[in-house]
Each structure stands twice: as C-alpha cells, then as structure tokens.
Amino acid sequence: MKRGTLLLLWSLTLLWSFHSGRLDLLLRGVFHGLVGGTGLILLMLGVALLLKREKQNERWRLPWLLSGVMAALVLILPPSPSFSDLASNRPQGLPDPPELAFVLPPEQRSLTEWVRLLRSQPDPDLVAGNPVRISGFVWRQPEGPPLIARLTVRCCLADATPAGLAVEWPESFTPKTNQWLAIEGTMSVQTRSERRLPVVIPQNITLIARPERPLEP
Structure with missing residues (x-):
C-alpha cells in the first residue's frame, strides 16, 4: 500500500x-x-x-x-537554475555540433554556431563586419565585462557546456546577470589582454523572456 x-x-x-x-x-x-x-x-x-x-x-x-x-x-x-552560475562552473570546450551550420548567412547563425565557427577559425579578422543576430543570457565574469552566452548539453545540466561571446556593452546599458537578451549588431575584432578577440558591437539590445527551451544541443 x-x-x-x-x-x-x-x-x-x-x-x-x-x-x-x-x-x-x-x-x-x-x-x-x-x-x-x-x-x-x-x-x-x-x-x-x-x-x-x-x-x-x-x-x-x-x-x-x-x-x-x-x-x-x-x-x-x-x-x-542560474545559468550564469552553471556556466562559471563548467569547462568551455563545446561538444561537436550536430550538423555543420557554418554555411548559413552570418545573421542566421545562433550564438553557439558563432562560437564554434570562431574557435575553428584561427583568424578572427575574417568575420569582422559580419552581421550578428543572437540571443542568450548574461554571463558574469570574475574579471572583465560579462559575456552573452548559451549552455549546450549532450543530455542534461550535469554535462552543460557554456558558449560565450564578448560584447562591447553601450555605456547607456547595464547588463544584469542571468538576464536574457536579443542582440543585433556586427562582429568586430578588438585587442584585449594582448589578444585579438572577436567582439559583438550591438546596434540593438532587447530584453526577452527566457526561451521555452534554453538549452542547445
């Protein structure tokens, strides 16, 4: 009974x-x-x-x-769950993509597709000026400005892997940890900590609700 x-x-x-x-x-x-x-x-x-x-x-x-x-x-x-806290406690090695989506026009790439492309591309200058339309949560960093990020999973949150992009946040906008944003802008290249890094230059930042399916494969 x-x-x-x-x-x-x-x-x-x-x-x-x-x-x-x-x-x-x-x-x-x-x-x-x-x-x-x-x-x-x-x-x-x-x-x-x-x-x-x-x-x-x-x-x-x-x-x-x-x-x-x-x-x-x-x-x-x-x-x-706090996606920012989860991302901070996970390694940043992305799993292999389910399919190659690098042939998509730049404005159709998701955040994780951008990260995979940039990690496979040794010269970030090749994507400078490309249009960007991405969405993700604000991921605070121990040092430096926060990133815009997503969590990718093979199965569940236990194996979650963060994928983040640097953003040149406007002075008029203060990103809040775990806030979900949609960003439209362009990709640029900047020198940070003596390294040339791809950085998103926003033209429009929109506060959005957390997606129904926030985890990506």
Missing part, C-alpha cells in the same frame, strides 16, 4: 514535469519522451500495488518518507 502510493507520487512528478515543460530547463528535448514513458510505467506499477492490497499494516520507513518528501518538493518548487 505504502509503496504503491509512493510510486503514484513519483509517477505524478515525472508526468507533470513532462507535461508542464519543466524538463526544458533540465534536460535535452530528445530525452523528454524517456521521462514521460518512465512516469507511465511507475503509474501502472503503483496502481497494480494498490489493487493488490497486500501488507496493509506495512509502516512508512524513513527512506520512503524522504523519497515522498522529495517528490512533493519537485512538484511544489519549479526548477529555476
């Missing part, structure tokens, strides 16, 4: 996370179906145990109670 109730609670947690879109903050979209399927399996197992009605005098054990409390907290408290 107790185990059946616990399985139903966890099945509700997984199915609600699948239906509500919470998984978009934690897991790559290709794995969402796996979570939903697991929720259905737990639902069937829980119903089967409740119908069986064995061990009516079975007591709640501490691990079961803790598991139930955890499931309830997941339902009550939606995830709200």
Whole structure:
C-alpha cells in the first residue's frame, strides 16, 4: 500500500514535469519522451500495488518518507537554475555540433554556431563586419565585462557546456546577470589582454523572456 502510493507520487512528478515543460530547463528535448514513458510505467506499477492490497499494516520507513518528501518538493518548487552560475562552473570546450551550420548567412547563425565557427577559425579578422543576430543570457565574469552566452548539453545540466561571446556593452546599458537578451549588431575584432578577440558591437539590445527551451544541443 505504502509503496504503491509512493510510486503514484513519483509517477505524478515525472508526468507533470513532462507535461508542464519543466524538463526544458533540465534536460535535452530528445530525452523528454524517456521521462514521460518512465512516469507511465511507475503509474501502472503503483496502481497494480494498490489493487493488490497486500501488507496493509506495512509502516512508512524513513527512506520512503524522504523519497515522498522529495517528490512533493519537485512538484511544489519549479526548477529555476542560474545559468550564469552553471556556466562559471563548467569547462568551455563545446561538444561537436550536430550538423555543420557554418554555411548559413552570418545573421542566421545562433550564438553557439558563432562560437564554434570562431574557435575553428584561427583568424578572427575574417568575420569582422559580419552581421550578428543572437540571443542568450548574461554571463558574469570574475574579471572583465560579462559575456552573452548559451549552455549546450549532450543530455542534461550535469554535462552543460557554456558558449560565450564578448560584447562591447553601450555605456547607456547595464547588463544584469542571468538576464536574457536579443542582440543585433556586427562582429568586430578588438585587442584585449594582448589578444585579438572577436567582439559583438550591438546596434540593438532587447530584453526577452527566457526561451521555452534554453538549452542547445
């Protein structure tokens, strides 16, 4: 009886996370179906145990109670990760792209596609003057101005990898950590810390809501 109730609670947690879109903050979209399927399996197992009605005098054990409390907290408290903090605690080596998108016109490249292109291109001057249309969150840095960034994942936040671009922020605009922005501008090259680096020169900065699927493959 107790185990059946616990399985139903966890099945509700997984199915609600699948239906509500919470998984978009934690897991790559290709794995969402796996979570939903697991929720259905737990639902069937829980119903089967409740119908069986064995061990009516079975007591709640501490691990079961803790598991139930955890499931309830997941339902009550939606995830709200700090992407800037996650990015600061992850290495910056991007995974291989799912497909080559470097042939796209510059204004159609996403932020991560720009970062992959620039890392594969030894001479940043070749992209100077290219139009840029990107979106991402503000990633604070221990030293220097914040970057505009995205998190890429193979599976979930546990293997998240940051991709960031330097921005020449206008004096009239103060970027706030974790703020989501859409930037239109051009790519330039500047010397920073004795290195020539690609830098986005914004012509228009728009505050946007966090995308429904903020994690990129």
